[in-house]
Amino acid sequence: MAVVAAAAGWLLRLRAAGAEGHWRRFRGVGLARGFLHPSATVEDAAQRRQVAHFTFQPDPEPREYGQTQKMNLFQSVTSALDNSLAKDPTAVIFGEDVAFGGVFRCTVGLRDKYGKDRVFNTPLCEQGIVGFGIGIAVTGATAIAEIQFADYIFPAFDQIVNEAAKYRYRSGDLFNCGSLTIRSPWGCVGHGALYHSQSPEAFFAHCPGIKVVIPRSPFQAKGLLLSCIEDKNPCIFFEPKILYRAAAEQVPIEPYNIPLSQAEVIQEGSDVTLVAWGTQVHVIREVASMAKEKLGVSCEVIDLRTIIPWDVDTVCKSVIKTGRLLISHEAPLTGGFASEISSTVQEECFLNLEAPISRVCGYDTPFPHIFEPFYIPDKWKCYDALRKMINY
Amino acid sequence: MSLNLSLAQHPHRQQQQFSSLDDKPQFPGASAEFIDKLEFIQPNVISGIPIYRVMDRQGQIINPSEDPHLPKEKVLKLYKSMTLLNTMDRILYESQRQGRISFYMTNYGEEGTHVGSAAALDNTDLVFGQYREAGVLMYRDYPLELFMAQCYGNISDLGKGRQMPVHYGCKERHFVTISSPLATQIPQAVGAAYAAKRANANRVVICYFGEGAASEGDAHAGFNFAATLECPIIFFCRNNGYAISTPTSEQYRGDGIAARGPGYGIMSIRVDGNDVFAVYNATKEARRRAVAENQPFLIEAMTYRIGHHSTSDDSSAYRSVDEVNYWDKQDHPISRLRHYLLSQGWWDEEQEKAWRKQSRKKVMEAFEQAERKPKPNPNLLFSDVYQEMPAQLRKQQESLARHLQTYGEHYPLEHFDK
Numbered sequence: 001m002a003v004v005a006a007a008a009g010w011l012l013r014l015r016a017a018g019a020e021g022h023w024r025r026f027r028g029v030g031l032a033r034g035f036l037h038p039s040a041t042v043e044d045a046a047q048r049r050q051v052a053h054f055t056f057q058p059d060p061e062p063r064e065y066g067q068t069q070k071m072n073l074f075q076s077v078t079s080a081l082d083n084s085l086a087k088d089p090t091a092v093i094f095g096e097d098v099a100f101g102g103v104f105r106c107t108v109g110l111r112d113k114y115g116k117d118r119v120f121n122t123p124l125c126e127q128g129i130v131g132f133g134i135g136i137a138v139t140g141a142t143a144i145a146e147i148q149f150a151d152y153i154f155p156a157f158d159q160i161v162n163e164a165a166k167y168r169y170r171s172g173d174l175f176n177c178g179s180l181t182i183r184s185p186w187g188c189v190g191h192g193a194l195y196h197s198q199s200p201e202a203f204f205a206h207c208p209g210i211k212v213v214i215p216r217s218p219f220q221a222k223g224l225l226l227s228c229i230e231d232k233n234p235c236i237f238f239e240p241k242i243l244y245r246a247a248a249e250q251v252p253i254e255p256y257n258i259p260l261s262q263a264e265v266i267q268e269g270s271d272v273t274l275v276a277w278g279t280q281v282h283v284i285r286e287v288a289s290m291a292k293e294k295l296g297v298s299c300e301v302i303d304l305r306t307i308i309p310w311d312v313d314t315v316c317k318s319v320i321k322t323g324r325l326l327i328s329h330e331a332p333l334t335g336g337f338a339s340e341i342s343s344t345v346q347e348e349c350f351l352n353l354e355a356p357i358s359r360v361c362g363y364d365t366p367f368p369h370i371f372e373p374f375y376i377p378d379k380w381k382c383y384d385a386l387r388k389m390i391n392y
Numbered sequence: 393m394s395l396n397l398s399l400a401q402h403p404h405r406q407q408q409q410f411s412s413l414d415d416k417p418q419f420p421g422a423s424a425e426f427i428d429k430l431e432f433i434q435p436n437v438i439s440g441i442p443i444y445r446v447m448d449r450q451g452q453i454i455n456p457s458e459d460p461h462l463p464k465e466k467v468l469k470l471y472k473s474m475t476l477l478n479t480m481d482r483i484l485y486e487s488q489r490q491g492r493i494s495f496y497m498t499n500y501g502e503e504g505t506h507v508g509s510a511a512a513l514d515n516t517d518l519v520f521g522q523y524r525e526a527g528v529l530m531y532r533d534y535p536l537e538l539f540m541a542q543c544y545g546n547i548s549d550l551g552k553g554r555q556m557p558v559h560y561g562c563k564e565r566h567f568v569t570i571s572s573p574l575a576t577q578i579p580q581a582v583g584a585a586y587a588a589k590r591a592n593a594n595r596v597v598i599c600y601f602g603e604g605a606a607s608e609g610d611a612h613a614g615f616n617f618a619a620t621l622e623c624p625i626i627f628f629c630r631n632n633g634y635a636i637s638t639p640t641s642e643q644y645r646g647d648g649i650a651a652r653g654p655g656y657g658i659m660s661i662r663v664d665g666n667d668v669f670a671v672y673n674a675t676k677e678a679r680r681r682a683v684a685e686n687q688p689f690l691i692e693a694m695t696y697r698i699g700h701h702s703t704s705d706d707s708s709a710y711r712s713v714d715e716v717n718y719w720d721k722q723d724h725p726i727s728r729l730r731h732y733l734l735s736q737g738w739w740d741e742e743q744e745k746a747w748r749k750q751s752r753k754k755v756m757e758a759f760e761q762a763e764r765k766p767k768p769n770p771n772l773l774f775s776d777v778y779q780e781m782p783a784q785l786r787k788q789q790e791s792l793a794r795h796l797q798t799y800g801e802h803y804p805l806e807h808f809d810k
Contacts, residue, residue, distance in 0.1 A: 090590070092586075117590055118590075120621070122617060122621070123613075123617060123620055125613045125616065127579065127609055127610055128610075128613030128614065131579025131580050131610055131613060131614065132579045132583035132621075134579075134580045135584040136586060136587045137583075138580065139584050139591075143583065155609070159576060159579070159610075163573070163576050163580070166571070168777070170551065171551060171561045171569035172549065172554060172569075173552075173776045176779070178779060232779040233778045233779055261782065312783070312784060313783070
């Protein structure tokens with residue numbers, strides 16, 4: 001009985017967080033989908049912790065790419081993969097559990113549609129997955145590798161940093177693995193703890209030769225993923241797992257590209273620049289509203305989108321205008337990518353700054369389980385940091 | 393009850409005929425019979441997998457039906473490739489000692505593994521190497537000029553001076569550029585083989601590595617992927633007895649690398665790596681079947697590293713001169729093939745003398761030319777990081793250019809292309 005109640009509790013949490021699927025190394029209770037139902041009124045303090053720390057804000061329906069369809073993040077990924085396999089006969093998708101549709105359903109239907117030689121499982125071995133993918137790409141074919149959770153990308157670190165990133169340079173452009181894209185679920189999800197919540201982009205930011213891209217929404221995800229797949233350099237595409245089901249909007253059915261290495265100013269403002277990527281963009285958007293409402297402060301909100309090579313010009317241009325910069329990410333503070341942005345901006349825009357650059361990030365701890373609500377750089381922490389910057 | 397659920401939820405799983413009255417094992421994970429006696433399988437390292445050879449140590453064919461009957465031109469090409477490599481190795485090793493190049497690795501004793509296997513492949517078969525396979529390139533007629541250019545990092549280096557010596561690469565000859573990290577090429581080779589299979593390219597991929605590199609996780613990954621994904625690949629292990637100073641007794645405790653193959657479901661063989669014909673035969677047959685049957689083959693070529701690991705190594709620190717001399721004098725792939733050539737009447741002392749002189753002259757000429765050439769323009773420090781140069785990197789390039797305008801005298805600019 002207690003087991004069933006515990007299971008129901010877990011499932012409610014999952015539902016509220018919007019995540020879905022099997023957890024490969026999850027040691028909790030089984031997750032049969034039949035148990036899911038909408039959460040009841042949230043009066044109980046214990047239930048309050050299940051409310052997400054962000055509100056997904058869809059972008060207006062895109063008009064310039066033809067017919068659209070309501071898709072959530074995992075469906076927009078499927079759509080991008082579908083488009084890729086349709087127009088590029090060399091393209092293949094592989095990784096753990098992708099054949100049946102993937103633990104986050106990103107590859108549902110693709111094996112049936114394109115065949116088992118094009119959408120297939122690999123043994124459980126990340127260094128093998130990436131190494132194998134590099135080899136496919138070396139022959140010129142398009143390799144789309146999935147690493148089941150960004151937390152498990154580290155066995156492949158050598159292949160990514162020492163091999164993929166350096167293939168073209170070290171061979172004098174005789175060989176390259178530009179047609180490799182690695183996709184991986186990324187970021188906090190409400191209960192993922194140490195090994196299902198990580199945002200490892202900073203480790204890869206230090207590696208010339210690869211591109212690292214993180215979308216904030218289904219529409220962005222499809223366009224950016226297609227750009228990564230078509231880009232002539234090896235790319236890592238991190239997908240905010242908490243958005244797989246929680247984020248839904250109109251997304252074009254046909255393929256389209258969103259350029260890499262271009263940040264997007266999603267809201268113009270004059271007093272403070274806020275920079276984030278992935279899920280955190282929605283947090284800072286809300287912070288911008290709070291700032292407007294409570295402090296009369298006008299915020300310019302930037303989604304960085306590509307971590308490396310990053311769009312220095314857009315961020316600096318904004319800071320030159322506003323004089324204040326706040327950067328926020330879930331990943332730990334020390335050595336996080338905010339430090340790179342902060343360092344570059346103070347070099348380029350020193351005399352324009354009205355206050356020290358503010359970084360609102362995760363603490364320098366592993367990602368905790370029960371303490372997640374305290375760990376994450378939520379809107380209150382960002383708001384408070386913003387307020388201090390304004391009053392500096 | 394659990395049976396019905398599993399069938400309902402996993403309709404794509406292979407349907408097995410279950411009968412609870414049947415006493416045979418039903419486990420999805422293994423196809424085997426039950427046994428009621430407790431018995432551990434004993435690893436057999438006393439009499440391991442036998443070593444296939446065609447010639448004895450004096451170059452005589454042992455079993456005539458195994459003689460590949462290669463035509464004279466081909467055998468001479470094998471011989472000349474090995475000896476030219478040997479000559480180049482001696483000169484380049486010396487050049488490092490004299491401070492002319494920064495680093496070098498010789499191939500002494502292993503030339504047979506290179507040319508025997510290379511000769512059994514198609515010219516378009518893709519090669520992934522580790523770093524001691526220069527004979528494969530030599531067999532494919534990679535010019536001395538380019539070997540030297542890479543070692544000198546001069547303006548003719550196809551690699552644009554970016555890597556340490558012996559990190560060769562050649563797109564035209566289908567030899568993927570060498571990288572220093574060990575065994576990383578193994579899963580990559582598997583991926584390339586998979587792509588070749590999909591493309592119906594009729595191509596095999598060969599992947600070379602040493603017995604030390606075979607300890608890396610990437611080797612395990614590569615073997616397992618090749619078997620499960622049914623890739624047309626030849627895994628060619630050069631077991632030369634040492635990984636720098638580490639002897640095989642400290643590298644593994646099982647029966648070498650060949651014995652691991654069956655563990656992955658891979659067809660495996662062990663050959664005498666100093667017997668060019670054995671290497672040739674095994675590689676030839678492996679190639680034929682790998683492509684025809686889309687499955688991996690593992691060849692463990694037993695050999696001996698006569699030279700030091702590299703110019704940074706002095707192997708007298710960990711092995712006896714007698715041991716090295718034995719291999720140099722009693723079991724060398726070049727000597728054995730020479731004996732074969734002599735016994736065929738295809739070679740003699742005169743030709744040997746003439747060839748030694750000629751090959752030395754060729755190497756010296758290429759060497760002197762390579763020395764004279766300038767290094768590439770320092771701008772090439774910045775290109776090819778990505779296909780296109782990112783804005784921030786261009787700024788750094790410009791920053792170096794400005795720096796050199798003021799501080800150029802402190803840099804060896806005179807050796808570099810303007």
